Amino acid sequence: MKKSLLASALVALAPAMVMAQAGNQGMTYEQFNHLDTDGSGTVSEAEYYHFMEGAFKELDKNRNNSLSPDETSHILSQEQFSQMDANGNGRVSRQEFLDQVMADFHRHDSDGDGQLRP
C-alpha cells in the first residue's frame, strides 16, 4: 500500500485530515464531522475538495498561488515536496496540490461511490 503523501501535512493542518493517513480507520468522529460540512454522514468529493482548497490557501503564506519548499517545510519532507511537484518546477501549484489530494480521496474511496464514510 502506498502511504499517503500528504499524511503528515494533513495531520499538521487539521486533525480532520488524518483520514488521508490510514484510510478511514483511526479518524475520530469529531474529525470526520469537521469534513462532513453538510452533516450527511459521509464526506463527498466536493466537501473534501473545498476543505483542501482552504488548506492550500492556509499554506500559501505569500499568496502567490503556489507552494514553495519553505512554505511546506514544516509538514512535507523534501522528498514529499518533489513528489507533489508533478512538473518539477520547484513549486507546488494549486492544481498539483489538488490533483494529489483528490488522488488520495479516490484511493480511500474503496467502493468508488464518491463518498467517504466514518
Ligand SMILES: [Ca+2]
Ligand atoms: Ca457530507
Ligand SMILES: [Ca+2]
Ligand atoms: Ca506561495
Ligand SMILES: [Ca+2]
Ligand atoms: Ca510544480
